[in-house]
Amino acid sequence: xxxxxxxxxxxxxxxxxxxxxxxxxxxxxxxxxxxxxxxxxxxxxxxxxxxxxxxxxxxxxxxxxxxxxxxxxxxxxxxxxxxxxxxxxxxxxxxxxxxxxxxxxxxxxxxxxxxxxxxxxxxxxxxxxxxxxxxxxxxxxxxxxxxxxxxxxxxxxxxxxxxxxxxxxxxxxxxxxxxxxxxxxxxxxxxxxxxxxxxxxxxxxxxxxxxxxxxxxxxxxxxxxxxxxxxxxxxxxxxxxxxxxxxxxxxxxxxxxxxxxxxxxxxxxxxxxxxxxxxxxxxxxxxxxxxxxxxxxxxxxxxxxxxxxxxxxxxxxxxxxxxxxxxxxxxxxxxx
Amino acid sequence: xxxxxxxxxxxxxxxxxxxxxxxxxxxxxxxxxxxxxxxxxxxxxxxxxxxxxxxxxxxxxxxxxxxxxxxxxxxxxxxxxxxxxxxxxxxxxxxxxxxxxxxxxxxxxxxxxxxxxxxxxxxxxxxxxxxxxxxxxxxxxxxxxxxxxxxxxxxxxxxxxxxxxxxxxxxxxxxxxxxxxxxxxxxxxxxxxxxxxxxxxxxxxxxxxxxxxxxxxxxxxxxxxxxxxxxxxxxxxxxxxxxxxxxxxxxxxxxxxxxxxxxxxxxxxxxxxxxxxxxxxxxxxxxxxxxxxxxxxxxxxxxxxxxxxxxxxxxxxxxxxxxxxxxxxxxxxxxx
DNA sequence: GGATGTCGAGAAACCGCTTTCTGGCTTCGA
DNA sequence: TCGAAGCCAGAAAGCGGTTTCTCGACATCC
Numbered sequence: 001x002x003x004x005x006x007x008x009x010x011x012x013x014x015x016x017x018x019x020x021x022x023x024x025x026x027x028x029x030x031x032x033x034x035x036x037x038x039x040x041x042x043x044x045x046x047x048x049x050x051x052x053x054x055x056x057x058x059x060x061x062x063x064x065x066x067x068x069x070x071x072x073x074x075x076x077x078x079x080x081x082x083x084x085x086x087x088x089x090x091x092x093x094x095x096x097x098x099x100x101x102x103x104x105x106x107x108x109x110x111x112x113x114x115x116x117x118x119x120x121x122x123x124x125x126x127x128x129x130x131x132x133x134x135x136x137x138x139x140x141x142x143x144x145x146x147x148x149x150x151x152x153x154x155x156x157x158x159x160x161x162x163x164x165x166x167x168x169x170x171x172x173x174x175x176x177x178x179x180x181x182x183x184x185x186x187x188x189x190x191x192x193x194x195x196x197x198x199x200x201x202x203x204x205x206x207x208x209x210x211x212x213x214x215x216x217x218x219x220x221x222x223x224x225x226x227x228x229x230x231x232x233x234x235x236x237x238x239x240x241x242x243x244x245x246x247x248x249x250x251x252x253x254x255x256x257x258x259x260x261x262x263x264x265x266x267x268x269x270x271x272x273x274x275x276x277x278x279x280x281x282x283x284x285x286x287x288x289x290x291x292x293x294x295x296x297x298x299x300x301x302x303x304x305x306x307x308x309x310x311x312x313x314x315x316x317x318x319x320x321x322x323x324x325x326x327x328x329x330x331x332x333x334x335x336x
Numbered sequence: 337x338x339x340x341x342x343x344x345x346x347x348x349x350x351x352x353x354x355x356x357x358x359x360x361x362x363x364x365x366x367x368x369x370x371x372x373x374x375x376x377x378x379x380x381x382x383x384x385x386x387x388x389x390x391x392x393x394x395x396x397x398x399x400x401x402x403x404x405x406x407x408x409x410x411x412x413x414x415x416x417x418x419x420x421x422x423x424x425x426x427x428x429x430x431x432x433x434x435x436x437x438x439x440x441x442x443x444x445x446x447x448x449x450x451x452x453x454x455x456x457x458x459x460x461x462x463x464x465x466x467x468x469x470x471x472x473x474x475x476x477x478x479x480x481x482x483x484x485x486x487x488x489x490x491x492x493x494x495x496x497x498x499x500x501x502x503x504x505x506x507x508x509x510x511x512x513x514x515x516x517x518x519x520x521x522x523x524x525x526x527x528x529x530x531x532x533x534x535x536x537x538x539x540x541x542x543x544x545x546x547x548x549x550x551x552x553x554x555x556x557x558x559x560x561x562x563x564x565x566x567x568x569x570x571x572x573x574x575x576x577x578x579x580x581x582x583x584x585x586x587x588x589x590x591x592x593x594x595x596x597x598x599x600x601x602x603x604x605x606x607x608x609x610x611x612x613x614x615x616x617x618x619x620x621x622x623x624x625x626x627x628x629x630x631x632x633x634x635x636x637x638x639x640x641x642x643x644x645x646x647x648x649x650x651x652x653x654x655x656x657x658x659x660x661x662x663x664x665x666x667x668x669x670x671x672x
Numbered sequence: 673g674g675a676t677g678t679c680g681a682g683a684a685a686c687c688g689c690t691t692t693c694t695g696g697c698t699t700c701g702a
Numbered sequence: 703t704c705g706a707a708g709c710c711a712g713a714a715a716g717c718g719g720t721t722t723c724t725c726g727a728c729a730t731c732c
Contacts (some may be wrong), residue, residue: 009718020682025720035680055456056401057718059392061687067435067456075421076616085411088438097456099403099435102424120391120403120433224620258620280412284560284594286622345688356712361690371710393688396717 008049017045028053067097068307069117070125071110075102077222078251078279079296080127083149086300087125094308096122107131107192111139118143123307125149130192145310147303151194152319159306160319161299165195165276168292168324169202172246172274173213175290175326180335181244181272182212185237187220187230187256189248196248199276216242220252227255231263238271243335250275250282250291257285257331268333278327290332292324344385353381364389403433404643405453406461407446411438413558414587414615415632416463419485422636423461430644432458443467443528447475454479459643461485466528481646483639487530488655495642496655497635501531501612504628504660505538508582508610509549511626511662516671517580517608518548521573523556523566523592525584532584535612552576556584563591567599574607579671586611586618586627593621593667604669614663626668628660 010028014021019038026032027042045051059065068091072080088098101117103110107130118124123145128136133153140146140158150162176184186203189196203215216237220230227247234245234256247253253275260267267273267287275282278293299322306317346364350357355374362368363378381387395401404427408416424434437453439446443466454460459481464472469489476482476494486498512520522539525532539551552573556566563583570581570592583589589611596603603609603623611618614629635658642653 010720011718021719022682022684022721023680026681029720033680038681052455054396054718056392056395056399057687058720059687060390060396060689060718061720063392063687065392065456069433075417075424081411081417084436085438088411088436089440092437097405097435097437097453099433100420100424101428101433102421104425117433119388120401224616228620254617254620258622258624261622280560281590281617284564284590286594286597288594346690347688357689358691358712358714359710362711365690369710374711390688393717394690396688396719397690399717 007054008051010051010053012049013042013045013051016049017041064122064311065120066095067099067121068123068125069099069101069121070127071101071103071114071117072127073103073105073107073110073129075100079150079249079277079294082296083127083300083303086297086302087304088300089297090301090304091307094304096304096308105130111135114139114143118146123147123311125303125307129194130190145307147307147310149299149303152198157316159310159317161303161306162319162321163195163294163299164321164323165198166202166205167321168276169199169246170206170209171324171326172276172292173202173206173210173215175328176244176246176272176274176332177210177213179244179272179332182335183214183216183241183243185216185218185234185242185245187218187227187234187245187247187252189220189222189252191219193222199248215246216240220248222248222252224251224255227252227257228259229255231256231259234260234271235263235265238265242271244268244272244274244332247273247275250277250279250289253289253291253331254281254285257287257289261286267331269336272332272335274332276324278324282327283329285331287330290329291327293327294324295322298322343390344387346387346389348385349378349381349387352385353377400458400647401456402431403435403457404459404461405435405437405457406463407437407439407450407453408463409439409441409443409446409465411436415486415585415613415630418632419463419636419639422633423640424636425633426637426640427643430640432640432644441466447471450475450479454482459483459647461639461643465530466526481643483643483646485635485639488534493652495646495653497639497642498655498657499531499630499635500657500659501534502538502541503657504612505535505582506542506545507660507662508612508628509538509542509546509551511664512580512582512608512610512668513546513549515580515608515668518671519550519552519577519579521552521554521570521578521581523554523563523570523581523583523588525556525558525588527555529558535584551582552578556588558584558588560587560591563588563593564595565591567592567595570596570607571599571601574601578607580604580608580610580668583609583611586613586615586625589625589627589667590617590621593623593625597622603667605672608668608671610668612660614660618663619665621667623666626665627663629663630660631658634658 010024014024026034101113103113127149148160218233220226275289275291278291282289282291346360350360362370437449439449446464461483463485484496554569556562611625611627614627618625618627
């Protein structure tokens with residue numbers, strides 16, 4: 001093991017330049033005028049010693065470390081990946097870094113993880129679609145500044161950035177109705193998922209709004225395999241008269257589409273299929289997948305905007321919901 | 337803006353419990369025996385004040401902050417996503433967190449980003465497939481402890497975890513040869529990508545090894561669109577006698593597959609197509625995509641293992657290359 | 673020309689912890 | 703019975719910066 005030489009400190013620089021630490025600090029931060037001679041000497045010394053200030057020391061004195069944490073249930077979920085990307089780019093442009101904590105879908109660990117992550121950072125982005133609401137409320141109150149992603153939390157003192165699933169479902173159903181469909185099936189996501197609840201609410205609302213419309217709910221899941229596995233009940237619904245299927249998300253739709261093709265079911269001829277999220281692959285499915293597009297990257301940026309405001313001591317900004325946009329492709333077609 | 341009360345410090349706890357800071361610290365860290373009475377009083381005070389130690393102060397004293405950074409060119413790349421996931425889970429189990437820095441494919445920013453990220457953390461994971469080798473060498477030497485992902489860097493003092501693309505290509509070609517193919521096309525990735533270079537080396541080696549084999553190289557890219565766009569030259573190669581195509585990665589293969597289907601090309605009847613990476617979707621492509629599987633999550637874990645050793649002052653462990661495993665599916669078939 | 677004000681550099685306090693040092697007390701062996 | 707040896711709690715010295723405070727030098731103004 002090589003001996004790593006102790007890194008230069010501000011004291012070393014001060015000594016090398018023959019000035020006080022305070023002057024070095026002033027040169028570094030440039031917020032007070034300093035004699036050009038000194039500035040020059042200090043800069044030379046910094047270069048000579050290869051000095052760079054200790055982040056830890058700065059954090060201690062400032063009480064912040066220009067880092068935020070994002071807690072997610074699963075880093076492999078395309079939605080969170082996109083949000084993480086947008087968040088990290090936006091934060092970086094303000095000099096902040098993002099630390100990520102994957103709870104591996106273990107709801108029982110989420111609280112501890114969030115507390116720990118928050119403690120290391122200046123603020124927190126919380127994606128906890130399954131956490132019981134009461135616990136989430138407590139957590140959010142305790143860990144401010146926090147931004148909650150993709151959950152509604154009425155009257156809580158926290159900015160929320162999310163997706164208007166209710167509206168998305170309605171728009172998607174309108175699209176299908178426009179194609180003549182009157183009997184649909186919804187392949188639901190994980191029962192405990194808040195966003196699945198929203199979608200179900202959308203389903204209920206739209207059923208209430210259109211008396212001639214029927215939507216069967218089929219238990220599904222959130223992953224490719226779930227979609228693949230749900231083909232049988234979907235076909236049963238089709239037998240029973242359903243002519244179109246809305247999947248919880250694109251992964252499920254993908255899995256379903258694949259299975260249907262293998263079973264020789266004509267999509268969209270015999271059955272229309274639509275997804276949600278508009279993952280990049282959607283366009284490349286066979287047939288290309290109709291989906292509700294969600295601006296993942298932009299959502300990440302919006303989350304940062306809200307968090308930044310909060311960090312700066314600003315007000316808790318309003319909840320913002322993105323309205324998914326219909327991307328009508330080939331997997332949905334007129335009812336036969 | 338609400339007034340956030342100053343958080344309790346160790347001094348507050350000490351005062352509240354009527355003991356010295358040192359004792360509180362000892363109770364906290366439990367590495368020296370302390371009078372049970374004091375332990376109890378301190379614990380009570382900690383609970384009463386809701387105290388939790390300042391991470392920044394600890395970092396300053398210890399000279400480390402139990403955080404590592406991962407620099408990636410693009411968080412949307414499935415390979416890096418998987419590695420990040422594996423890394424973050426493995427690191428978490430040792431009490432470390434991962435900070436992520438996305439350079440948005442701007443090679444010119446990579447160096448600065450890496451330096452900055454490393455400076456905030458105890459160690460660095462560097463994924464920089466396009467960075468010029470000399471610069472990478474300098475960087476790696478300057479920023480130790482570092483683990484480099486998916487690049488070879490002969491004789492550099494740094495652990496490397498990567499994928500044996502050369503071998504992967506060879507195995508894939510063997511699979512295709514076994515199906516009777518003798519004239520192939522390789523849709524290459526970004527010219528500056530190191531892993532594309534490796535694949536090309538594999539192509540060259542295998543061409544040298546089999547005199548009866550011919551592989552045309554077609555410039556492509558790394559994304560879905562690139563695969564979609566490259567269909568024409570691929571078909572031209574097919575006209576010229578190529579019967580199978582190897583794509584730079586699964587995304588490209590996916591895009592290509594989709595375009596070919598739309599053009600009515602029979603896969604694998606008229607043309608076999610294979611990808612690389614085995615993304616989750618591969619199995620769900622139409623037809624399901626033959627691909628070389630790479631254990632992304634496990635690679636992340638292996639990266640952590642090496643980094644942990646380094647952080648603990650251990651030796652620079654050997655380079656490890658994962659041999660991709662063939663997942664033969666329906667997109668490749670016997671030559672007609 | 674002396675009082676006043678301004679500017680800028682150095683000394684020192686401080687951020688919140690860990691760890692060494694110090695010294696009082698108990699315990700043990702001679 | 704007394705000195706050496708442990709043991710443990712508190713005092714204090716850092717860790718590496720920022721920021722306040724102090725003070726001298728110089729310019730400004732009656």
